[in-house]
Amino acid sequence: MLLDKRIPVSYIYNKIKSDLFIIIIIGVCAHFLSSAFVDNIPSMPSNIPAFLGTAITVLLSFKISQSYDRWWEARKVWGAIVNDSRSFVIQLQSFLPNPNSPVITTLAYRQIAWCYSLGQSLRGLDPLEGTGAFLSKNDVSHLAQHKNKPLALIQLNALDIKQLYTYNEIDTFKHTQLDSTLVRLVDSMGKAERINSTVFPKTYRLFLHLAIYLFVITLSISLKEIALIYELPLLVILSSIFLLLEKSAYHLQDPFRNRPSDTSVTAIARTIEINIRQLLGEKDIPDPLSPQGFYLL
Amino acid sequence: MLLDKRIPVSYIYNKIKSDLFIIIIIGVCAHFLSSAFVDNIPSMPSNIPAFLGTAITVLLSFKISQSYDRWWEARKVWGAIVNDSRSFVIQLQSFLPNPNSPVITTLAYRQIAWCYSLGQSLRGLDPLEGTGAFLSKNDVSHLAQHKNKPLALIQLNALDIKQLYTYNEIDTFKHTQLDSTLVRLVDSMGKAERINSTVFPKTYRLFLHLAIYLFVITLSISLKEIALIYELPLLVILSSIFLLLEKSAYHLQDPFRNRPSDTSVTAIARTIEINIRQLLGEKDIPDPLSPQGFYLL
């Protein structure tokens, strides 16, 4: 997540440098070609590029809006994970006869591990990194056979809850109530995976780039009588704004790629760890994750 | 689902070739007619086509947005199917006294068959293709009489769960909790069928095409004094962008038509198969479905 701090120019520049290079080439070529053939090439009415610019803005606005929705949905899913993780622990303490029972710690720690593991696996990193402190040896060996580690962790919790029912620690109602919480966690996991694995319809991006290039060409022809030194900055700045908006949208729409614009899943998992450990009455609580410069992962 | 790979130009070209042909004919005719009668035909102020272009963009933006919503809803429905299939198996293992009971395998396999069958039937293909390994002979003969195979599969699972209750394997609570999961699956099935069977209001498409043709005609008249060699590429590129966006939207809005832009239901069903078989503790797990060039079905 980008923070509300000064963003380095280099970060922004790096986003669009290759596209910008293409724009400059197109602009310079179009300028020289149309200057060379200035008498042959008819004049372009200036509202052709102006209308194209408006059209690009409207399409960009659609794209930004859908990308924002994906990003915001990803954040909502992780918000739901925070809520259900907290509720899960409070439910265990409220449902089990002994609120300090060690089985609560086992289940709650596994839930913490699940949060870290889900974040890592969405980002394509090692899904067990940072979960060591929260899992038993048995758990780790059980996970080894599973491709989808977070799903296996939920299965382990479901089977442990079933033991509580078998040993009459909870009745069948509380069993189903806890099961409903697990169902919500499975839902959140699946939603995050869905956002991660669904490619935003690629053709829009293609046609948008095509439209931006066409905009540069028509604007450049329309301004052909103006010296390159005045025309080029205008071309570059206008198309930079388009390209930067498009690129920001492109990054937002995939919020689990280990990039500065990601949803801050590690920081959220840490918050969950802090909350759960305080609910368990522990004293030695870690600090929240600190940002890396202008962003928080 | 189109992947984030290079899309062949032929794929894009094939989408619009017939419309493009009409556009070229219109453009050329309008050009020659207006050149022939250049003195009679009054000049068209260039902001008439510019405004028309903006109007088309705004309407296209509405259409793209609604089509995207249908496509995204279809993906969400299949995401919910993933989640509920996983939860269903975890619930069975958590609710039945013996988590390795063969009845769990029967129910879980039928759920896998349901996923493949729903995907096939939405696409209008043979709804039982690929389900053979997961269904008993009895199941297959029972399905023969049913028009809606996936609905019949859910009915079979509901009746088997009822048996579990009758034989006291689960109590009435867990019966209703499992029933709630089946209700959600029936909901997802119905939602996908709804998207599939509801025709997007056809008149918009008609009026949009009408507006694009009018745009080409007015632009062509407005540029009548310009040589055809400069005018035609502009006409063609501008209207191609409109047509391509419209066609992409048209394809997105029907995501179960066995086309490259489809929701990748077979791949999702395979993921569910993998997840469920790992939850059952099986060793011999198939690989995820691999893409066919630039798309995944």
Add this chain to the structure above:
Amino acid sequence: MLLDKRIPVSYIYNKIKSDLFIIIIIGVCAHFLSSAFVDNIPSMPSNIPAFLGTAITVLLSFKISQSYDRWWEARKVWGAIVNDSRSFVIQLQSFLPNPNSPVITTLAYRQIAWCYSLGQSLRGLDPLEGTGAFLSKNDVSHLAQHKNKPLALIQLNALDIKQLYTYNEIDTFKHTQLDSTLVRLVDSMGKAERINSTVFPKTYRLFLHLAIYLFVITLSISLKEIALIYELPLLVILSSIFLLLEKSAYHLQDPFRNRPSDTSVTAIARTIEINIRQLLGEKDIPDPLSPQGFYLL
């Protein structure tokens, strides 16, 4: 529901013929008045009508979008009715000791009658037409006293389910689980009635028409030096597109008016009948409703 087939021109023409007539009168009058006083009337800059056209498009786009949402919500409500009708029958078969009990048929047939009756009553037609085969004489005489027939049908089902509980056919849980299904059906019914009885804010339509007339007048003045034979087709086609879009939106926003653009409630009720009768194991199943030319009711 309009099908994805060729729509007769007469259908489209009839939608807007009266408005079109007004437009032509306005256009011709404005043309002759401004030609007559061509020296007195100052020239209208052509971006006044162009801006008005853009403004109309933006407002139309809002209207189309809200109308589409109402239409889509209506379709979703009927999709939910499909799902809950199917689930209702599956639940009865799963909850009652005997899945072939005649009471299931009674309840399921009443549910079919409810679907047909709700569709008819939303369209303002005879709410009992086509329900005869599914209701007993007692039911019909009970309904006679009720103004809201579908609500009375749900009440009958609720009281029959209560009988099942009183005679210990189902326990209190399953009673409440079935009650939850009835609550969802009451919700769907109320949602459809809400869409049907809520008038879309009328003033927007008024102001939109006003704006379209103003557009025609300003465009006509702006083009006053052009011969009527060139000007009128442009005026007529441009305003036709606006009027057709507005009219399509107007029709979409009230999807239960017995019009070709209606939600196809009768066809959906037929689908439900087919599904339910197959779930009951019946052999003599009716065919799906066939379309009436270019639409399906």
Add this chain to the structure above:
Amino acid sequence: MLLDKRIPVSYIYNKIKSDLFIIIIIGVCAHFLSSAFVDNIPSMPSNIPAFLGTAITVLLSFKISQSYDRWWEARKVWGAIVNDSRSFVIQLQSFLPNPNSPVITTLAYRQIAWCYSLGQSLRGLDPLEGTGAFLSKNDVSHLAQHKNKPLALIQLNALDIKQLYTYNEIDTFKHTQLDSTLVRLVDSMGKAERINSTVFPKTYRLFLHLAIYLFVITLSISLKEIALIYELPLLVILSSIFLLLEKSAYHLQDPFRNRPSDTSVTAIARTIEINIRQLLGEKDIPDPLSPQGFYLL
């Protein structure tokens, strides 16, 4: 709710007469000032007001859309109240041993009173008007001490339902199922109160008016060479459309203010009364509320 009937011009005129007066003053002043100093004041390019007009339309479209959403949400909330009121009575009849028990009438009548009372209190009118026939003396005296009458009515129903449980008329399940219905009613009440008490961000309205005035001034300067008799009608009609749209949105966004554009809460409460009394088997049913000219309250 405005009906789909002819709306009196006076109603529309009254909405904007004060704003219109300001517009005329601004227009006339701007005209004379710019005519007086016609040589000093430079000419305004006509696409400055045209762009401003487009900008105003886009912002208006945002405002209309959010206001419409509030209005539609208000209608949805009242639709949910209809559904839950109907379900509440059907549940009581299905859950209590005797479906004609007088306690059902007491609870159902109190529910009717709640609907009328909530509508009145949202509109800032006497919250007990029209509820006399449905409440006992005890109820009325209990309500006297409460500031929030509808909340107190729900509390009374909750306590009566508890009595049913205490006297073993319903079991603990049905108690919680009825409690869930009450929770939904509390939710609907709170949602309506939220819409009613939340002021739409005021600054937008302010800036929108500012933009409309600026539009009038720039347009007036841009048309300064045109006689006032041609210019003023254009100014007035264009800004009227903006002002009327803005005012309609302003009225829609607060749908409980005892205005013609209100959600028709009294008529809805009457519908609920009719439905509930028919469900109770009563014969002497009142008629639906009839509209007051062009609107229904």
Add this chain to the structure above:
Amino acid sequence: MLLDKRIPVSYIYNKIKSDLFIIIIIGVCAHFLSSAFVDNIPSMPSNIPAFLGTAITVLLSFKISQSYDRWWEARKVWGAIVNDSRSFVIQLQSFLPNPNSPVITTLAYRQIAWCYSLGQSLRGLDPLEGTGAFLSKNDVSHLAQHKNKPLALIQLNALDIKQLYTYNEIDTFKHTQLDSTLVRLVDSMGKAERINSTVFPKTYRLFLHLAIYLFVITLSISLKEIALIYELPLLVILSSIFLLLEKSAYHLQDPFRNRPSDTSVTAIARTIEINIRQLLGEKDIPDPLSPQGFYLL
């Protein structure tokens, strides 16, 4: 929350004074530079700034719309808190044998404290301010160890509800039903925290400001032949409208910052206090919070 009253000009002016200063500097510089080099600098077609202005409006409209959604979601979350707090107390009175039991007061008071505490902690203020009257000494000392005070308060209520179950005051059903209410409260808390801690994608703001500055420069060049005294007010007013809209959106998107445009969480908490204390039958009820001039916190 800003009220529907006259907003002081100083409030509005202070929002944008620094940005306005930059705009004036840019405008004046651009004017003098382009006047100085009036022969060298080519003329800027006036539809370049006009198109830029439209583009800015479209992007602003996206930003306003998303900010409004965050603000409205925040209000909805607090509306849900109102509803669940009321339902919680009504449930306790309906579920416990003695509706005047002191434990209800303890739980209800803690719920009031939770509302105040959540509001304070979202705003970064002392989370226990104003909660003294509603918490026991034990509660206060328990909270001392917790970083997230509202979460700890919910935990305390959950453990007290568990006591009710242990002492057979409520059965296991009512325990789970109350637990569901607590789960919803945990959800609402988490949702508010999510809105509070998620930074709106910063890059949009940056690019929007960049576009506004570019708009000022191009407009200023396009109007270079006009005297500064006519040009500057136009520049300033046009860009003020953009800047004010942007700033309003910026403030709306973070509704828990102790600013006049905040969601009025303290006033809502007071309403909850009033409602709950009336439900408890208390006589000495505080007044609603009164506004501070033109806003309510």
